[in-house]
Amino acid sequence: MKSKQKTVIALKNISKIYEGPPQVKAIDKLTLEIQEGDLVSIVGQSGSGKSTLLNMIGLLDTVTEGTVEIEGQDISNLSDNELSKFRGEKIGFIFQSFFLLPGLTAQENVAEGLLYQGIKREERLKKAAEVLEDVGLGDRITHQPTELSGGQQQRVAIARALVQDPAFILADEPTGNLDKESGMNILNILKELNKQGKTVVMITHNQEHAKKFKKVITLTDGKIVA
Amino acid sequence: MKQRLKIKDLFFVALYGVRARRGRAALTSIGIGIGIAAIVAVTGISASGRADLLATLESLGTNLIKASPQAGFFGTQEKLPDGVVGMVERIGPVEEVTSTTQADLIVRRSDFISQFEGGGISTIVTSPELHQVVGGNLIEGRFIQDGLSNIPVTVLGSVTASRLGINTLETPTKILIGDEWFGVVGILDELKIHPDLDRSVFIGYGVAKTLFDIDKEPTTIYVRANPSYIEDVVEVIAPSMNPENPDQVQVSRPSDALEAQEAADAAFTNLLLGLGSVALLVGGVAIANVMVMSVLERRMEIGVRRSIGATRKEIRYQFLLESIVLSGIGGLVGVFLGTGITLGYTNYTDIVFSIPVSQVLGAILLALLIGAISGVYPAIKASKIQPAEAVRK
Numbered sequence: 001m002k003s004k005q006k007t008v009i010a011l012k013n014i015s016k017i018y019e020g021p022p023q024v025k026a027i028d029k030l031t032l033e034i035q036e037g038d039l040v041s042i043v044g045q046s047g048s049g050k051s052t053l054l055n056m057i058g059l060l061d062t063v064t065e066g067t068v069e070i071e072g073q074d075i076s077n078l079s080d081n082e083l084s085k086f087r088g089e090k091i092g093f094i095f096q097s098f099f100l101l102p103g104l105t106a107q108e109n110v111a112e113g114l115l116y117q118g119i120k121r122e123e124r125l126k127k128a129a130e131v132l133e134d135v136g137l138g139d140r141i142t143h144q145p146t147e148l149s150g151g152q153q154q155r156v157a158i159a160r161a162l163v164q165d166p167a168f169i170l171a172d173e174p175t176g177n178l179d180k181e182s183g184m185n186i187l188n189i190l191k192e193l194n195k196q197g198k199t200v201v202m203i204t205h206n207q208e209h210a211k212k213f214k215k216v217i218t219l220t221d222g223k224i225v226a
Numbered sequence: 227m228k229q230r231l232k233i234k235d236l237f238f239v240a241l242y243g244v245r246a247r248r249g250r251a252a253l254t255s256i257g258i259g260i261g262i263a264a265i266v267a268v269t270g271i272s273a274s275g276r277a278d279l280l281a282t283l284e285s286l287g288t289n290l291i292k293a294s295p296q297a298g299f300f301g302t303q304e305k306l307p308d309g310v311v312g313m314v315e316r317i318g319p320v321e322e323v324t325s326t327t328q329a330d331l332i333v334r335r336s337d338f339i340s341q342f343e344g345g346g347i348s349t350i351v352t353s354p355e356l357h358q359v360v361g362g363n364l365i366e367g368r369f370i371q372d373g374l375s376n377i378p379v380t381v382l383g384s385v386t387a388s389r390l391g392i393n394t395l396e397t398p399t400k401i402l403i404g405d406e407w408f409g410v411v412g413i414l415d416e417l418k419i420h421p422d423l424d425r426s427v428f429i430g431y432g433v434a435k436t437l438f439d440i441d442k443e444p445t446t447i448y449v450r451a452n453p454s455y456i457e458d459v460v461e462v463i464a465p466s467m468n469p470e471n472p473d474q475v476q477v478s479r480p481s482d483a484l485e486a487q488e489a490a491d492a493a494f495t496n497l498l499l500g501l502g503s504v505a506l507l508v509g510g511v512a513i514a515n516v517m518v519m520s521v522l523e524r525r526m527e528i529g530v531r532r533s534i535g536a537t538r539k540e541i542r543y544q545f546l547l548e549s550i551v552l553s554g555i556g557g558l559v560g561v562f563l564g565t566g567i568t569l570g571y572t573n574y575t576d577i578v579f580s581i582p583v584s585q586v587l588g589a590i591l592l593a594l595l596i597g598a599i600s601g602v603y604p605a606i607k608a609s610k611i612q613p614a615e616a617v618r619k
Binding site: 051052055058060061080081084085087088089091093095097099101102103104112113115116117118120121160164172 | 231232234235238239242245246526527529530531532533534535536537538539540612613614617618
């Protein structure tokens with residue numbers, strides 16, 4: 001599979017073993033390349049290792065075997081600080097349960113996305129308001145998470161992932177807690193972001209949602225089967 | 227790598243944990259608050275007592291020496307030779323000397339009272355200088371002004387005045403001393419370090435000689451000396467007064483009694499300080515406990531922060547600072563509470579209010595330090611949570 005696209009992430013023969021008891025091989029000698037501008041969904045039953053795979057891709061977890069390269073750089077020797085910096089600058093995370101911080105407004109939650117970038121608070125809040133506008137929540141910026149619907153909360157979470165302008169969006173079951181309509185809405189946002197040039201990787205157990213993406217990877221027992 | 231999370235932002239982040247759980251934060255800080263309040267109040271009250279004592283000593287003077295002969299074999303009041311005042315006056319650092327003679331005279335409000343019911347009031351024959359030497363203010367009237375005059379006038383000590391029921395001299399008032407009527411010309415305020423003088427009436431030598439044939443043979447002398455040499459004067463005063471038997475002269479400094487009393491209070495203060503420290507210790511453990519719980523509860527928050535770029539160190543600082551903030555809040559509340567208690571106490575007991583700023587700052591620093599120590603373990607625990615673990619569904 002030769003292409004002129006840049007490889008963003010390359011997983012080479014990786015395994016992830018959780019030392020038991022019982023010992024679990026969550027990822028089994030898996031090799032995967034994600035190119036710049038890809039729109040990938042990873043599907044699989046629960047327990048198939050999709051979340052573990054996403055954590056590897058997102059540098060939230062380390063591999064037991066194999067190498068992970070980001071933009072050509074082997075990350076196995078990176079320090080915690082460097083990994084954190086990578087996550088903060090290059091990767092935007094979207095979680096199934098939104099993971100908004102309670103007690104903060106939508107705007108403040110989104111602004112948190114820039115907290116560790118050394119940007120001034122006023123600047124962060126200003127940028128957050130802009131991104132919330134982009135995801136269609138311009139009129140909700142002072143609302144607390146509890147005052148928003150699930151779909152709106154997920155859009156706030158997307159805004160938080162986008163505010164640092166990452167090249168790479170990782171979404172872990174982003175539609176899992178949403179009704180059909182809100183779910184479709186979120187999928188459309190992700191597709192739109194891909195059109196704007198972002199690389200998007202989503203994991204889901206919903207085949208129907210997965211099929212809407214250009215590339216579908218099916219995972220079973222920690223191996224790519226399709 | 228450069229710290230990207232600015233200090234100001236770190237404060238916001240630390241405050242986030244406190245603001246999001248206000249009730250719990252308040253309960254958590256209580257222990258520290260109580261401990262700091264106890265320490266501030268105890269040191270404040272003790273310092274106020276000390277300041278009040280110093281103010282009292284300042285007004286009374288610590289350079290006052292009292293000397294009198296030892297009581298005789300049968301408890302009789304021994305007398306000193308007339309020339310003793312002159313002898314003491316010749317000691318270099320002595321500034322003022324005056325003498326009193328204890329007179330064996332019953333004091334009564336009127337002749338309706340039996341002459342055997344003296345009410346424990348002594349009659350002291352003295353000269354006008356006594357007032358100046360012992361210090362003290364007059365509530366009413368004046369002190370004896372011409373000690374050698376024959377006019378029968380007297381001045382009352384504060385306790386005497388209340389025992390005789392004389393609070394004002396607006397109308398001319400007379401009392402009986404021995405069998406003679408004396409006009410009251412003045413009432414002294416409480417002298418504090420001379421309770422014996424408070425329970426006395428004062429008459430001049432002149433009238434004492436005329437009416438009762440009492441000679442100027444002092445039973446007590448009062449000396450004011452240069453404060454720098456006070457110890458030396460105490461040393462030489464007895465040999466000067468009675469070169470043959472210096473051990474028969476009893477020399478004392480009335481201010482010593484007050485200081486001894488204060489020293490006894492200090493022991494009690496230390497006990498209370500100890501109790502305050504225990505409260506602080508318990509408060510610190512409570513904070514550590516709550517912070518550990520908080521770390522477990524806030525895995526999601528930690529995961530989110532890690533995914534948006536927080537380093538282990540930044541997570542550690544966040545929880546450490548949060549612990550310090552919690553303890554600091556307790557400390558601040560404690561300082562206000564302790565100051566309030568001290569203010570209330572000093573108002574109630576009518577003494578000088580004094581809280582040393584260094585102790586207030588020290589108390590706040592102590593609270594911050596306890597917060598820092600309590601926060602170390604939870605902070606390390608928080609920073610060790612694997613991001614993947616933290617964001618697990």
